[in-house]
Amino acid sequence: MPSISPSPVLRGEKHSFSFAQAPHEMVLENGSRIGPVTIAYETFGRLTPAKDNAILVAHAFTGDSHVAGLYADEPDDARPGWWDSMVGPGRGIDTDRFFVICSNILGGCAGSTGPSSLHPTSGRPYGLDFPMVTIGDMVTAQKALLDHLEIDRLVAVIGGSLGGMQTLEWCVRYPDMIRAAIPIATTMRHSALAIAFNEVARQAIMADPNWKRGDYYGTAGPDTGLAVARMIGHVTYLSDQAMRRKFGRRLQDKQDFSFGFDADFQVESYLRHQGNKFVQRFDANSLLYITKASDYFDLKEAPGKPFREPGTAGTKFLVVSYTSDWLYPTYQARELVQALKRSGRDVSFCEIEADCGHDAFLIPDERLNTLVRGFLDGLA
Amino acid sequence: MPSISPSPVLRGEKHSFSFAQAPHEMVLENGSRIGPVTIAYETFGRLTPAKDNAILVAHAFTGDSHVAGLYADEPDDARPGWWDSMVGPGRGIDTDRFFVICSNILGGCAGSTGPSSLHPTSGRPYGLDFPMVTIGDMVTAQKALLDHLEIDRLVAVIGGSLGGMQTLEWCVRYPDMIRAAIPIATTMRHSALAIAFNEVARQAIMADPNWKRGDYYGTAGPDTGLAVARMIGHVTYLSDQAMRRKFGRRLQDKQDFSFGFDADFQVESYLRHQGNKFVQRFDANSLLYITKASDYFDLKEAPGKPFREPGTAGTKFLVVSYTSDWLYPTYQARELVQALKRSGRDVSFCEIEADCGHDAFLIPDERLNTLVRGFLDGLA
Numbered sequence: 061m062p063s064i065s066p067s068p069v070l071r072g073e074k075h076s077f078s079f080a081q082a083p084h085e086m087v088l089e090n091g092s093r094i095g096p097v098t099i100a101y102e103t104f105g106r107l108t109p110a111k112d113n114a115i116l117v118a119h120a121f122t123g124d125s126h127v128a129g130l131y132a133d134e135p136d137d138a139r140p141g142w143w144d145s146m147v148g149p150g151r152g153i154d155t156d157r158f159f160v161i162c163s164n165i166l167g168g169c170a171g172s173t174g175p176s177s178l179h180p181t182s183g184r185p186y187g188l189d190f191p192m193v194t195i196g197d198m199v200t201a202q203k204a205l206l207d208h209l210e211i212d213r214l215v216a217v218i219g220g221s222l223g224g225m226q227t228l229e230w231c232v233r234y235p236d237m238i239r240a241a242i243p244i245a246t247t248m249r250h251s252a253l254a255i256a257f258n259e260v261a262r263q264a265i266m267a268d269p270n271w272k273r274g275d276y277y278g279t280a281g282p283d284t285g286l287a288v289a290r291m292i293g294h295v296t297y298l299s300d301q302a303m304r305r306k307f308g309r310r311l312q313d314k315q316d317f318s319f320g321f322d323a324d325f326q327v328e329s330y331l332r333h334q335g336n337k338f339v340q341r342f343d344a345n346s347l348l349y350i351t352k353a354s355d356y357f358d359l360k361e362a363p364g365k366p367f368r369e370p371g372t373a374g375t376k377f378l379v380v381s382y383t384s385d386w387l388y389p390t391y392q393a394r395e396l397v398q399a400l401k402r403s404g405r406d407v408s409f410c411e412i413e414a415d416c417g418h419d420a421f422l423i424p425d426e427r428l429n430t431l432v433r434g435f436l437d438g439l440a
Numbered sequence: 441m442p443s444i445s446p447s448p449v450l451r452g453e454k455h456s457f458s459f460a461q462a463p464h465e466m467v468l469e470n471g472s473r474i475g476p477v478t479i480a481y482e483t484f485g486r487l488t489p490a491k492d493n494a495i496l497v498a499h500a501f502t503g504d505s506h507v508a509g510l511y512a513d514e515p516d517d518a519r520p521g522w523w524d525s526m527v528g529p530g531r532g533i534d535t536d537r538f539f540v541i542c543s544n545i546l547g548g549c550a551g552s553t554g555p556s557s558l559h560p561t562s563g564r565p566y567g568l569d570f571p572m573v574t575i576g577d578m579v580t581a582q583k584a585l586l587d588h589l590e591i592d593r594l595v596a597v598i599g600g601s602l603g604g605m606q607t608l609e610w611c612v613r614y615p616d617m618i619r620a621a622i623p624i625a626t627t628m629r630h631s632a633l634a635i636a637f638n639e640v641a642r643q644a645i646m647a648d649p650n651w652k653r654g655d656y657y658g659t660a661g662p663d664t665g666l667a668v669a670r671m672i673g674h675v676t677y678l679s680d681q682a683m684r685r686k687f688g689r690r691l692q693d694k695q696d697f698s699f700g701f702d703a704d705f706q707v708e709s710y711l712r713h714q715g716n717k718f719v720q721r722f723d724a725n726s727l728l729y730i731t732k733a734s735d736y737f738d739l740k741e742a743p744g745k746p747f748r749e750p751g752t753a754g755t756k757f758l759v760v761s762y763t764s765d766w767l768y769p770t771y772q773a774r775e776l777v778q779a780l781k782r783s784g785r786d787v788s789f790c791e792i793e794a795d796c797g798h799d800a801f802l803i804p805d806e807r808l809n810t811l812v813r814g815f816l817d818g819l820a
Contacts, residue, residue, distance in 0.1 A: 309738070
């Protein structure tokens with residue numbers, strides 16, 4: 061595939077917006093109330109005077125609002141945003157044409173209100189006093205942000221994985237606001253397998269004595285548990301094929317086995333490195349809350365309940381899956397496509413051949429760019 | 441499939457045998473020495489005077505010598521052995537005809553010498569002073585047991601998973617002793633994916649402060665870490681399909697979500713239960729050593745080295761895989777079959793259609809019985 065070079069010209073700024081000040085707290089799906097709520101967000105491109113060119117990007121589990129480009133106020137920022145290959149001038153989501161918004165999810169730890177934020181009454185971090193938030197609550201918070209920006213129509217909502225769930229939930233909650241939706245590498249509901257991996261990750265964190273039932277802020281946190289949780293997640297984002305290609309049975313900095321518990325194989329070192337890197341940037345409690353939100357997500361409210369139909373007859377959907385994604389396999393994307401079609405929706409579906417597993421949507425690939433660009437062009 | 445009823449008549453006895461007393465310690469593959477070595481084993485059926493009807497069963501990772509039947513000296517023993525559906529009178533491995541031997545592996549924790557055994561000099565449990573043992577060392581210890589029983593020919597070696605690796609290693613080390621070999625649901629070498637899951641399980645144990653670098657005997661052990669490790673392993677032994685069928689998104693003892701970190705879904709309760717049950721019977725250090733042995737196993741001694749050909753031109757192989765096994769998928773069984781064929785071996789191969797994942801070989805299934813029975817009949 062052709063390589064995609066970074067966008068040196070795209071410079072983003074991080075903003076934040078607060079709402080739901082007491083006594084007007086946000087009412088969550090489980091009935092509890094939270095406020096004030098801060099949402100960290102970034103925008104790219106220019107909003108037209110008619111405010112008719114906005115696209116909302118919903119980030120995946122461990123993502124943040126920094127979708128693309130480099131930070132304007134950090135001239136040495138060496139690392140472009142997490143979807144720089146997709147969002148930028150001339151990219152699949154062309155920032156010369158569209159005004160792109162991405163906010164950190166409610167419950168996250170990259171600027172938006174989450175379990176590491178300060179409780180308004182106690183002044184101490186919420187910890188487990190943070191209420192359980194759902195994908196629906198994340199979407200409601202994003203809607204408040206759009207109200208703040210005075211945007212009442214979106215050209216599209218797009219996102220992969222947990223971002224795909226938010227995309228679908230947006231279409232359920234605000235069907236009239238959305239022209240098109242692009243859920244990528246996602247599912248209508250978690251399988252038992254996906255719940256199982258999330259549960260093991262949660263147990264790894266809660267098994268760490270430094271977790272202290274979530275009340276670890278200001279002390280040594282549950283870093284070892286969080287690292288193990290990340291390692292579990294990371295394996296599920298890859299694929300057998302990708303791991304064979306990337307690591308095989310190659311040894312790490314040695315000619316022979318150590319016959320001990322050091323990392324012998326490159327894949328072991330890689331996972332340890334991923335785990336250790338993750339604890340620098342992610343809050344363990346956020347992982348607990350976000351995994352739980354993804355387990356709860358279901359386009360049926362509950363087993364036996366009717367399908368919560370996303371969008372309207374006018375909403376256009378582009379559903380994308382990847383051949384080697386075993387976390388949300390193509391058969392689950394097909395179930396989504398069939399459900400949307402039964403609801404009379406206008407659906408395009410594409411399964412992309414890729415051997416890199418669930419994370420494929422994050423990897424620069426001109427095919428996804430072409431697909432998204434063509435789909436957005438067709439909305440005219 | 442027809443159900444297979446337990447064998448009320450089969451009564452086993454647990455024996456043990458010790459060898460490698462100082463100064464004649466066993467020399468391990470990594471060059472270190474260990475002794476004395478105790479091997480716990482059980483036998484079923486009767487050895488002929490000519491000693492020509494013995495079959496060795498090699499157990500999987502967390503198995504033990506108790507393959508089948510109930511213990512003779514425990515009249516209330518309610519739980520038959522782990523492969524009771526396969527081994528017994530009239531079963532696939534017919535104990536009316538064959539003398540069946542199964543021993544707990546070296547490094548294990550069910551009677552054979554392992555890291556929880558006492559160090560001969562210090563009188564304290566080995567812990568991490570236990571030397572790294574390989575699949576080859578496990579086989580060497582089994583060979584010492586056969587010498588002790590004065591058996592110099594085996595009709596067959598058979599085993600699933602780690603037992604399949606031992607089966608192949610037996611054929612490499614003692615090709616002239618073996619008439620036939622039945623490696624089931626196994627691989628010639630771990631993929632990066634299999635190593636990755638083992639490594640995450642090990643990290644979960646080593647992250648538990650109660651692990652104390654393996655020196656936890658007589659204190660509260662690393663139970664929470666071990667439970668997480670077991671949960672990880674357990675998920676890899678199942679399959680997406682089996683988990684959908686068995687659990688789906690059904691809730692555990694509740695009508696609605698808890699909106700907390702209790703187990704909401706049945707699959708969560710199930711995994712927690714499996715984890716907690718496992719710590720009652722398994723030693724965390726044994727898990728570390730055995731997973732490492734399985735990661736090291738390779739029918740090439742090292743990358744780039746030639747294939748270590750199992751058996752002789754006269755050895756008959758039956759290789760079995762399962763359609764839904766994603767830990768050791770069928771493509772890996774096919775690679776084994778092709779390598780054996782290139783070595784001029786007589787190989788039969790069967791992929792069994794089953795949706796229950798890697799653990800399928802442990803689940804009563806008349807098809808495997810029929811296959812093994814027919815293969816053994818054909819050896820005459």
